[in-house]
Amino acid sequence: MAVELYKDAHHSCVMFSDLVSDEAEAVQANQFLIVDHGQGVILDPGGNMTYNELNLTMRKYMAPQHLDYIIASHADPDIIASLDRWMTSTSAKLLISQLWARFAPHFCKVGKTEDRITAIPDEGGILKLGKSELWLLPAHFMHAEGNFQFYDPISKILFSGDLGVSMVSGQDAQQAITSLQPMPPGMEPFHRRYMVSNKILKLWVQMVRRLDIHMIVPQHGAPLVGEAIPQLLNWLDSLSCGIDLMGAPQYQLPVRSL
Amino acid sequence: MAVELYKDAHHSCVMFSDLVSDEAEAVQANQFLIVDHGQGVILDPGGNMTYNELNLTMRKYMAPQHLDYIIASHADPDIIASLDRWMTSTSAKLLISQLWARFAPHFCKVGKTEDRITAIPDEGGILKLGKSELWLLPAHFMHAEGNFQFYDPISKILFSGDLGVSMVSGQDAQQAITSLQPMPPGMEPFHRRYMVSNKILKLWVQMVRRLDIHMIVPQHGAPLVGEAIPQLLNWLDSLSCGIDLMGAPQYQLPVRSL
Numbered sequence: 001m002a003v004e005l006y007k008d009a010h011h012s013c014v015m016f017s018d019l020v021s022d023e024a025e026a027v028q029a030n031q032f033l034i035v036d037h038g039q040g041v042i043l044d045p046g047g048n049m050t051y052n053e054l055n056l057t058m059r060k061y062m063a064p065q066h067l068d069y070i071i072a073s074h075a076d077p078d079i080i081a082s083l084d085r086w087m088t089s090t091s092a093k094l095l096i097s098q099l100w101a102r103f104a105p106h107f108c109k110v111g112k113t114e115d116r117i118t119a120i121p122d123e124g125g126i127l128k129l130g131k132s133e134l135w136l137l138p139a140h141f142m143h144a145e146g147n148f149q150f151y152d153p154i155s156k157i158l159f160s161g162d163l164g165v166s167m168v169s170g171q172d173a174q175q176a177i178t179s180l181q182p183m184p185p186g187m188e189p190f191h192r193r194y195m196v197s198n199k200i201l202k203l204w205v206q207m208v209r210r211l212d213i214h215m216i217v218p219q220h221g222a223p224l225v226g227e228a229i230p231q232l233l234n235w236l237d238s239l240s241c242g243i244d245l246m247g248a249p250q251y252q253l254p255v256r257s258l
Numbered sequence: 259m260a261v262e263l264y265k266d267a268h269h270s271c272v273m274f275s276d277l278v279s280d281e282a283e284a285v286q287a288n289q290f291l292i293v294d295h296g297q298g299v300i301l302d303p304g305g306n307m308t309y310n311e312l313n314l315t316m317r318k319y320m321a322p323q324h325l326d327y328i329i330a331s332h333a334d335p336d337i338i339a340s341l342d343r344w345m346t347s348t349s350a351k352l353l354i355s356q357l358w359a360r361f362a363p364h365f366c367k368v369g370k371t372e373d374r375i376t377a378i379p380d381e382g383g384i385l386k387l388g389k390s391e392l393w394l395l396p397a398h399f400m401h402a403e404g405n406f407q408f409y410d411p412i413s414k415i416l417f418s419g420d421l422g423v424s425m426v427s428g429q430d431a432q433q434a435i436t437s438l439q440p441m442p443p444g445m446e447p448f449h450r451r452y453m454v455s456n457k458i459l460k461l462w463v464q465m466v467r468r469l470d471i472h473m474i475v476p477q478h479g480a481p482l483v484g485e486a487i488p489q490l491l492n493w494l495d496s497l498s499c500g501i502d503l504m505g506a507p508q509y510q511l512p513v514r515s516l
Contacts, residue, residue, distance in 0.1 A: 203509040250398065
């Protein structure tokens with residue numbers, strides 16, 4: 001089911017949360033469509049399992065062949081393993097970090113991405129979309145080394161990628177979280193192991209505190225609203241994670257048989 | 259062309275370095291086949307461009323349908339975007355970090371990986387292969403958060419993934435590097451931006467100094483031999499990289515149009 005996170009006469013932000021079967025061995029993932037005055041972008045279109053349904057369901061909002069952009073927060077399979085199929089069925093350009101611009105073609109047959117990839121510089125940038133814009137915010141090392149988040153100044157939604165992730169079913173991901181007390185399922189262990197360092201979380205918190213945010217929508221799990229937003233920022237600001245928790249015991253020659 | 263890094267009557271280590279066309283927009287990448295007493299494993303089989311040629315060329319050493327394992331150092335597209343095709347044409351099991359075991363199925367159609375993925379625990383482990391073994395060494399945050407390297411005690415080759423990478427053509431990747439003076443093309447900028455932190459490099463250097471290494475073979479670029487091996491370890495031991503080089507200037511709201 002497509003969930004309309006925001007909608008007015010000219011601007012829509014739509015979330016797809018249940019395209020990965022709960023019975024699959026694959027982690028649940030959200031895909032997003034933003035349309036403004038007829039121009040459209042898909043954020044993190046997902047892997048091979050989500051392609052058919054996303055391509056069908058988005059037609060309510062725009063024809064896939066008129067899609068202008070696909071933007072990938074980074075290059076993981078749950079983010080854009082469907083790239084080859086989108087490159088075939090649309091004439092959209094792919095925007096992805098300059099770190100992954102030469103890695104993304106490996107998803108595709110030779111030539112499929114030729115002249116269709118824009119490498120996003122580390123400082124991010126502002127993309128014109130219809131009569132609005134989409135801000136591409138640096139989010140490097142959270143978790144990928146080259147990584148972006150997306151802020152929509154009309155809906156005031158921050159599409160936060162792997163920040164604010166919880167591990168729930170595609171159905172449950174449609175219910176916004178209003179408080180982090182108690183912590184949503186999976187949120188704490190995910191951030192502790194996949195986020196790289198508290199140094200980076202602090203830099204990110206400093207940056208996003210300057211934004212007027214109505215909703216934080218991660219790529220796995222449910223959107224965060226209300227009190228959950230300042231609670232997330234405060235929690236991340238002091239969270240030890242990733243390399244903070246690594247030492248010599250984690251880098252030893254293996255002794256056990258697999 | 260398949261390059262035999264090591265060969266005796268019962269044990270072969272083979273590198274494929276030129277399966278990604280130099281004209282493609284995709285980064286050059288190496289794939290590896292290890293066969294011992296008829297049992298075989300492919301390390302990092304690569305993206306969609308490498309599948310056909312690798313599947314054909316490996317037949318000189320073993321039939322693809324008898325392949326026992328595919329092991330992925332991490333989940334990037336140049337590492338295993340061809341997974342769906344390998345899952346179809348072989349009955350091999352995939353071994354991958356527990357961090358990516360639920361992400362890898364996104365490369366595939368639903369059900370294709372069912373009961374065929376083994377999640378490697380963070381401490382790594384020892385895999386029996388024919389009458390030999392392959393060591394899976396923890397290499398987390400270099401660059402992926404869940405990441406492994408592979409050591410073959412017979413050939414004494416360390417398959418080092420993204421450590422020791424250089425940026426050269428598939429042809430040039432077949433010539434071993436004997437010294438890091440001068441530094442090979444691309445080696446310094448790659449490690450500075452893609453590796454996460456000197457803290458982690460130091461832990462890795464401590465660990466691998468305990469190994470008897472005849473050759474370090476990265477997933478991009480040429481193998482390192484002789485003096486280049488201690489030179490690499492010494493250089494990485496003191497290299498500032500990744501988050502060491504990040505600060506508030508790198509985490510600012512974007513101002514420029516893309």
